[in-house]
Amino acid sequence: xxxxxxxxxxxxxxxxxxxxxxxxxxxxxxxxxxxxxxxxxxxxxxxxxxxxxxxxxxxxxxxxxxxxxxxxxxxxxxxxxxxxxxxxxxxxxxxxxxxxxxxxxxxxxxxxxxxxxxxxxxxxxxxxxxxxxxxxxxxxxxxxxxxxxxxxxxxxxxxxxxxxxxxxxxxxxxxxxxxxxxxxxxxxxxxxxxxxxxxxxxxxxxxxxxxxxxxxxxxxxxxxxxxxxxxxxxxxxxxxxxxxxxxxxxxxxxxxxxxxxxxxxxxxxxxxxxxxxxxxxxxxxxxxxxxxxxxxxxxx
Numbered sequence: 001x002x003x004x005x006x007x008x009x010x011x012x013x014x015x016x017x018x019x020x021x022x023x024x025x026x027x028x029x030x031x032x033x034x035x036x037x038x039x040x041x042x043x044x045x046x047x048x049x050x051x052x053x054x055x056x057x058x059x060x061x062x063x064x065x066x067x068x069x070x071x072x073x074x075x076x077x078x079x080x081x082x083x084x085x086x087x088x089x090x091x092x093x094x095x096x097x098x099x100x101x102x103x104x105x106x107x108x109x110x111x112x113x114x115x116x117x118x119x120x121x122x123x124x125x126x127x128x129x130x131x132x133x134x135x136x137x138x139x140x141x142x143x144x145x146x147x148x149x150x151x152x153x154x155x156x157x158x159x160x161x162x163x164x165x166x167x168x169x170x171x172x173x174x175x176x177x178x179x180x181x182x183x184x185x186x187x188x189x190x191x192x193x194x195x196x197x198x199x200x201x202x203x204x205x206x207x208x209x210x211x212x213x214x215x216x217x218x219x220x221x222x223x224x225x226x227x228x229x230x231x232x233x234x235x236x237x238x239x240x241x242x243x244x245x246x247x248x249x250x251x252x253x254x255x256x257x258x259x260x261x262x263x264x265x266x267x268x269x270x271x272x273x274x275x276x277x278x279x280x281x282x283x284x285x286x287x288x289x290x291x292x293x294x295x296x297x298x299x300x
Contacts, residue, residue, distance in 0.1 A: 001151065001154070001241075002154045002155075002157070002158055002240055002242075002246050002247075002299055003057075003147070003150040003151060003153075003154045003299070003300040004149075004150045004151075004152075004153030004154040004156075004299060004300070005026055005027060005028040005029065005059060005060035005150065005247075005298050005300050006026060006027055006028065006149075006150065006153050006298055007025075007026045007145075007146045007147070007149035007153060008023075008024065008025050008026070008145070008146060008149060009023070009024045009141075009142035009143060009147075009149065010022070010023040010024070010142055010145065011137075011138045011139075011140075011141030011142040011144075011145065013134040013135070013138035013141070015130055015134055018068075018069070018070050018131065019068070019069040019070075020066070020067070020068050020069075020131075020134040020135050020137075020138045021065075021138065022049070022064065022065070022135070022138040022141075022142045023064070023065045023066075023142065024053075024062055024063070024139075024142045024143065025062070025063045026057075026060045026061070026062045026063075026150065027060065027061050028059075028060060028061070028297055028298040029059060029060050029061035031059060032054065032057060032058060032062075033060070033061040033062070034049075034050055034053050034054075034062045034064065035062070035063050035064065036050070036064040036066065037063075037064065037066065038064075038066040038068070039066070039067075039068055042066070042068050042135075045131060045132055048135050048136050048139065049064055049066070049135065049139050052136065052139045052140060053139075056143050056147065057147075057300065058245060058300060059245065059247070059248075059300045060300060064139075066135065070131070079115065080115050083115055084109060084112075084115055087109065087112055087115075088104055088109075091104050092104070150300070153298075154299065154300075157295055157298065157299060158240060160295060161240075161292060161295055161296070164288045164291060164292050164295075165233060165236060165237060165292075167284075167288050168233060168257075168285050168288050169233060171281040171282070171284045171288075172226065172230060172281070172285065174277065174278075174281040175222070175226060175264065175278050175281045175282065176226055178277045178278050179222055179223070179226065179278060221267075222263075222264050222268065225260045225261075225263050225264045228256075229257055229261065229264075229285075232260070233257070235253055236250060236253050236254075236257075239253070245300065246299055246300070247296050247298070247300055250292075250299065251296050251297070254289050254292055254296065257285075257289055258286060258289050261282050261289070264278065265279055265282045265283070265286075268282070
């Protein structure tokens with residue numbers, strides 16, 4: 001099954017005096033890129049979240065927001081005394097250097113960021129286990145929601161991809177229909193052009209010019225390109241049932257398809273009406289390929 005990399009999941013897990021909320025937002029990214037915002041005193045529980053995410057997904061940028069409300073009976077605060085000294089020293093130096101009025105107060109100090117934090121160093125083994133358990137439960141439930149949304153988004157993307165692949169196939173059939181007489185048409189056009197520019201050369205060379213024109217036309221044939229393009233389309237369709245990193249493989253195939261279409265355009269650019277029909281169909285294929293590349297960038 002193909003997954004989109006866009007989605008959102010949110011879940012809460014609770015216990016007496018403890019509530020954990022986990023929200024996860026996912027967008028496309030080449031690799032798995034996890035960013036977690038969790039209260040500083042609980043950062044040692046990040047590994048619980050990262051492990052569950054890495055088990056669930058292979059690609060995408062995931063922004064995780066965690067809120068933990070724990071009503072503890074005995075709360076210990078950690079005070080960063082060195083940081084307070086640095087702030088006080090800085091404020092004193094500012095007062096000495098500039099005409100600043102006022103004194104450093106306790107209220108001013110407590111408003112400064114990073115000076116006081118709730119300590120988790122005194123949490124019991126049971127409390128640590130309970131918090132880790134509830135973070136894990138909330139993360140798992142949020143990931144279920146996120147995965148379901150990524151499935152739904154993926155199905156929508158696949159439907160659009162199918163429409164565009166069908167469009168490419170129709171344009172390819174147009175190219176194949178007009179390429180049936182490609183070699184003979186190219187040979188006649190080449191001889192006519194040489195006859196226009198150097199009629200004496202045509203008269204002198206006779207059958208040899210016909211042979212050379214045919215050989216040149218055969219080298220300019222687009223049969224190989226159309227065959228490979230058709231093969232790439234078949235492979236692309238088969239990737240929809242791939243379980244792992246279908247988006248990356250699709251993107252690679254689209255690059256190869258674009259290369260074949262570019263070659264077709266190059267080989268048919270010198271033709272008249274026949275080349276115009278083939279060229280227009282090839283351009284339409286390139287447009288669809290670019291739109292497909294935008295879509296598969298969001299597939300896991």
